[in-house]
Amino acid sequence: MEKLLEVKNLEVSFQTYGGTVKAVRGVSFDLHKGETLAIVGESGSGKSVTSQSIMKLIPMPPGRISGGQILLSGEDIVPKTEKQMEKIRGKEISMIFQDPMTSLNPTMRVGTQIMEVLIKHQNMSKTDAKNRAIELLRLVGIPMPEKRVNQYPHEFSGGMRQRAMIAIALAANPKLLIADEPTTALDVTIQAQILELMKDLQNKMDTSIIFITHDLGVVANVADRVAVMYAGQIVEMGTVDEIFYDPRHPYTWGLLASMPSLENDEKAELAAIPGTPPDLTDPPKGDAFAARNQYALAIDFEEEPPMFQISETHFAKTWLLHPDAPKVEPPEAVKKRMRQLSSTFEKPVVVKEGK
Amino acid sequence: MAKYIGKRLLYMLLSLWMIVTATFFFMRIAPGNPFASEKKLPPEIEANLNAHFGLDKPWYAQYWEYLVRIVNWDFGPSFKYKSQTVNDLINEGFPVSFLLGMEAIFIAVAVGVLLGIIAALKHNRWPDYTAMIVAVLGISVPSFIMASFLQYFLAIKMGIFPVARWETFMHSVLPAVALASTPMAFIARLTRSSMLEVLANDYIKTAKSKGLSRGVITVKHTIRNALLPVVTYMGPLTAGILTGSFVIERIFGIPGLGAHFVTSINNRDYTVIMGVTVFYSILLLVSILLVDIAYGIIDPRIKLAGGKKGE
Numbered sequence: 001m002e003k004l005l006e007v008k009n010l011e012v013s014f015q016t017y018g019g020t021v022k023a024v025r026g027v028s029f030d031l032h033k034g035e036t037l038a039i040v041g042e043s044g045s046g047k048s049v050t051s052q053s054i055m056k057l058i059p060m061p062p063g064r065i066s067g068g069q070i071l072l073s074g075e076d077i078v079p080k081t082e083k084q085m086e087k088i089r090g091k092e093i094s095m096i097f098q099d100p101m102t103s104l105n106p107t108m109r110v111g112t113q114i115m116e117v118l119i120k121h122q123n124m125s126k127t128d129a130k131n132r133a134i135e136l137l138r139l140v141g142i143p144m145p146e147k148r149v150n151q152y153p154h155e156f157s158g159g160m161r162q163r164a165m166i167a168i169a170l171a172a173n174p175k176l177l178i179a180d181e182p183t184t185a186l187d188v189t190i191q192a193q194i195l196e197l198m199k200d201l202q203n204k205m206d207t208s209i210i211f212i213t214h215d216l217g218v219v220a221n222v223a224d225r226v227a228v229m230y231a232g233q234i235v236e237m238g239t240v241d242e243i244f245y246d247p248r249h250p251y252t253w254g255l256l257a258s259m260p261s262l263e264n265d266e267k268a269e270l271a272a273i274p275g276t277p278p279d280l281t282d283p284p285k286g287d288a289f290a291a292r293n294q295y296a297l298a299i300d301f302e303e304e305p306p307m308f309q310i311s312e313t314h315f316a317k318t319w320l321l322h323p324d325a326p327k328v329e330p331p332e333a334v335k336k337r338m339r340q341l342s343s344t345f346e347k348p349v350v351v352k353e354g355k
Numbered sequence: 356m357a358k359y360i361g362k363r364l365l366y367m368l369l370s371l372w373m374i375v376t377a378t379f380f381f382m383r384i385a386p387g388n389p390f391a392s393e394k395k396l397p398p399e400i401e402a403n404l405n406a407h408f409g410l411d412k413p414w415y416a417q418y419w420e421y422l423v424r425i426v427n428w429d430f431g432p433s434f435k436y437k438s439q440t441v442n443d444l445i446n447e448g449f450p451v452s453f454l455l456g457m458e459a460i461f462i463a464v465a466v467g468v469l470l471g472i473i474a475a476l477k478h479n480r481w482p483d484y485t486a487m488i489v490a491v492l493g494i495s496v497p498s499f500i501m502a503s504f505l506q507y508f509l510a511i512k513m514g515i516f517p518v519a520r521w522e523t524f525m526h527s528v529l530p531a532v533a534l535a536s537t538p539m540a541f542i543a544r545l546t547r548s549s550m551l552e553v554l555a556n557d558y559i560k561t562a563k564s565k566g567l568s569r570g571v572i573t574v575k576h577t578i579r580n581a582l583l584p585v586v587t588y589m590g591p592l593t594a595g596i597l598t599g600s601f602v603i604e605r606i607f608g609i610p611g612l613g614a615h616f617v618t619s620i621n622n623r624d625y626t627v628i629m630g631v632t633v634f635y636s637i638l639l640l641v642s643i644l645l646v647d648i649a650y651g652i653i654d655p656r657i658k659l660a661g662g663k664k665g666e
């Protein structure tokens with residue numbers, strides 16, 4: 001499969017009064033055409049910063065891409081200027097944000113907000129753009145689009161606004177759609193509808209999607225692969241099956257154990273992971289998760305673990321995969337769902353640093 | 356919409372009635388009377404004068420007569436300027452004040468908004484600091500001091516503008532600037548903070564993520580929304596310009612309504628004070644109504660109450 005996006009060792013930091021916040025600390029992943037990658041992690045783990053860096057949307061200053069590459073169809077966008085980025089944003093990559101109540105301009109007609117993209121990137125005339133906007137509204141499942149196109153955001157419900165946002169994002173047929181917690185602000189039934197719509201449109205348009213969420217529950221339905229982020233790093237990445245049925249990182253275990261699920265709802269104590277993520281102004285020595293990790297080893301407080309590879313597609317960054325590490329049992333809720341996957345290597349291998 | 360405006364007009368009449376009544380009674384309890392100034396008048400003459408102006412009638416009769424007059428847009432004769440009616444004074448003075456006020460409002464809005472926008476776009480850089488220093492000066496220096504400064508430096512020292520009087524356009528520049536300085540500074544600060552607030556909004560990030568250029572985002576998504584609070588400020592602005600003009604017209608010797616007003620207060624010229632107060636109140640109430648209607652048109656989220664529901 002063709003690689004659409006390659007992120008290599010991305011580092012992003014923010015200059016604040018309290019010091020330099022290292023929000024993203026060496027993130028690498030790639031994304032194929034038509035594929036959906038979910039990025040999960042607690043709030044503050046750097047998901048939004050990572051994804052906004054891909055469009056160079058982080059405020060600079062105080063933000064800065066301090067290292068790494070972002071290759072879009074093989075071309076690094078990190079050195080690109082704002083003017084060059086304008087041709088990429090909305091056209092090659094577009095984005096849906098978390099809160100549909102605030103991400104549309106309240107004093108501009110919804111139709112106009114869609115038309116802006118078409119006029120900018122497709123060189124459409126106003127009339128053509130308006131007709132296309134109506135079509136797009138219909139495509140995202142908004143009834144009576146001829147009337148809706150002239151309305152203002154406050155006349156739309158939350159779910160309808162998110163549909164309108166999707167229409168804006170897909171207006172110019174982007175190759176990559178980044179959805180940053182697109183359903184977090186919506187109630188559960190609407191959530192399901194929006195997810196359904198996104199999958200449906202992806203099939204029609206063959207768009208790649210980066211789907212960001214802090215809720216592992218929705219991941220299984222939408223994603224092909226999952227990257228688990230913690231404290232600005234990807235700590236585990238694999239296919240949906242690998243993450244759900246053969247997780248290796250204690251942080252992933254924690255996320256899975258705290259996920260309400262159908263099978264183990266009887267008396268599963270929803271064990272939220274104790275503690276809070278570390279201060280990224282001064283990331284701890286060793287593994288960032290060590291302080292919250294009940295399985296932590298002595299070395300975890302001294303030295304950062306390398307990335308281990310467990311299968312062709314499965315990676316985890318934990319000392320537990322080291323041959324000398326003691327054998328540990330994941331929590332009960334996770335253990336119940338564990339199964340042997342055929343693709344797993346015989347032994348985890350260390351991925352060369354700085355690949 | 357029509358229903359809303361009708362309702363508002365009704366409230367306006369009510370407020371006006373209260374203002375007229377309050378002015379009427381305040382005037383009556385104020386010490387002194389219009390003929391009690393320099394020298395004592397013989398009692399017969401004073402009685403005659405009182406009879407002539409209807410001051411000998413009981414208060415309720417005077418009050419009623421006054422209400423009837425105002426409804427007919429007749430503010431009565433001036434006590435002091437024997438041959439002039441209050442209507443004459445208003446007709447003569449108001450066009451001058453109106454011109455001066457408009458000029459001041461234009462300067463305040465145009466310069467204030469521009470300063471505010473520049474400050475916000477260059478947030479925490481020197482243009483921002485400069486604009487805000489100007490704004491603080493404008494807010495903290497009272498307009499009459501500003502007026503004297505302008506007269507001293509630009510008129511007397513440099514001779515660019517005439518010192519006073521009301522003849523050519525050049526004569527209007529200094530009073531208009533003096534009158535505009537405080538509201539201009541206020542608008543600059545308002546615009547700046549409102550711009551910064553809008554810029555921090557999610558929809559600005561959305562606009563950026565669509566690939567729109569900085570210019571388009573600033574003009575179409577930021578400034579428009581940032582100016583909404585400035586529109587709301589137009590009501591108080593009108594009031595500020597009106598009251599400011601009392602002093603400024605005196606300082607620059609401008610024959611406007613404000614100057615007459617001040618003179619008439621010194622003279623205890625009842626009818627002029629009351630007439631001008633009522634006239635100013637009407638002006639203010641109408642401008643506030645216009646601002647509210649304009650706001651409802653500009654901001655689609657505001658549905659003027661009483662208008663069609665939904666939709």
Ligand SMILES: Nc1ncnc2c1ncn2[C@@H]1O[C@H](COP(=O)(O)OP(=O)(O)O)[C@@H](O)[C@H]1O
Pocket residue numbers: 014015016021023041042043044045046047048049050059062063280
């Ligand atoms: N503009 C900013 N200035 C300073 N720090 C920031 C800024 N934006 C994000 N950060 C920091 O970056 C880290 C990651 O944030 P974010 O990517 O928003 O997390 P997530 O999306 O996973 O919840 C947080 O610690 C946050 O405080």
Ligand code: SF4
Pocket residue numbers: 249250251287288289290291293295296297300305317318319320
């Ligand atoms: S490296 Fe150590 S601290 Fe980090 S997750 Fe693995 S066991 Fe826990």
Ligand SMILES: [Mg+2]
Pocket residue numbers: 044047048049180
């Ligand atoms: Mg986020």
